[in-house]
Amino acid sequence: MCQSCNDKIEFLTREGEDRRNFLRNGAALAAAPLAATALAGTASAQEGGNALAGTASAQESGNALEASEVQAWATNDTSGSFAPQTIKRRAAGPKDVVIEIMYASICHSDIHTAHGDWGMPTFPLVPGHEMVGRVVGVGAEVIKFREGDYAGVGCMVDSCGECANCLADREQNCLNGTTFTYNSEDKVSGGVTYGGYSKKIVVTEDFALRIPPGVDLAGFAPLLCAGITTFSPINHWDLKPGERFGVIGMGGLGHMAVKLAVAKGAEVVVFTTTEDKIADALAFGAKEAYLWTDEEAMKKNMGSFDLMVSTVPVAYPMQQFMNLLKLDKTLVNVGALFPIEGAQGMLMGFGRQSLAGSMIGGIAETQAVIDFAAHHGIAADYELISPDQIGEAFKKVVNKEARYRYVIDMTKA
């Protein structure tokens, strides 16, 4: 474990400067050695032989920059069944990158959206906000990527870039409306945005993440939502080595929370409702793991946690876990985006505990979790599926059968 990995990442608001230019210039510096490594190593880097050609490759990739019709997998009602459908991707602008999607993973949010749990989506719906692929085209002004690089796209594809939150690297909280990756108003092309259950995406480079060469690309896709969603509270509440960290629910998000917090040197404890996940939690590096129904364990753990994260995707009474926090500590809910159930003001007041919310993380922080995972050799546990298995995978996720992410293999689609 290295010291710099344990430092809280501070995001400074740089007033009076163009934040995006600042980020881009910083990214270019960081990307230079990365591109050099890309050519030295993997076979896939060799396939992207243009990687060092720089802006010249933008002209060569002329066709890739044109507007295109792309194969996608869409649902047209709340049944959760998917079928192939053609969607349009815009022509790449000067700051856009075109990414051929190789792996797209299934997040529970995709299921909530498709089922209409958060209100009726716009159909056809093409979900997917965890994707990794190869850059096949770069606009003339793109400096963060070159053709052949690997790139990821997470939960958002644009924001205003000018409001106080965007200037503080909080694009997910943009005061003028974040453009989310799917089922969101598309402010560039009109209509709605379409996500990663597709062969290709066009996105401004500011919202594309660099994926280091040599990593497990399919296992990195879930970092784009599950990884950042759990990393952001760990970072914001500044979890320290040796501190006791509780993870409630161990699905896609929860298993990432365990791996990331273990890499931070925390003492990780998992609470699950599924018996066979206890052994998995310990294998991921958790020190202890319990069933919620284990009353003895709940009693034993009272007042013992420095930070807890709840990743359970449905509402449930949270006070039982608030009781496990030390004085003044926080339980962060990242899973249940519904009315909070069962919190008791008296008990929370007695322990001066906080119940907090958190939603994904900004682009800089997302890059940070990708780099952290690469450095520590962390990736999601996953099962590869083909696009015709999306509907079946949705059902398995709801039935808690996923171990721990279904990743759609677009390279075989």
Ligand SMILES: [Zn+2]
């Ligand atoms: Zn998600």
Ligand SMILES: [Zn+2]
């Ligand atoms: Zn903004």
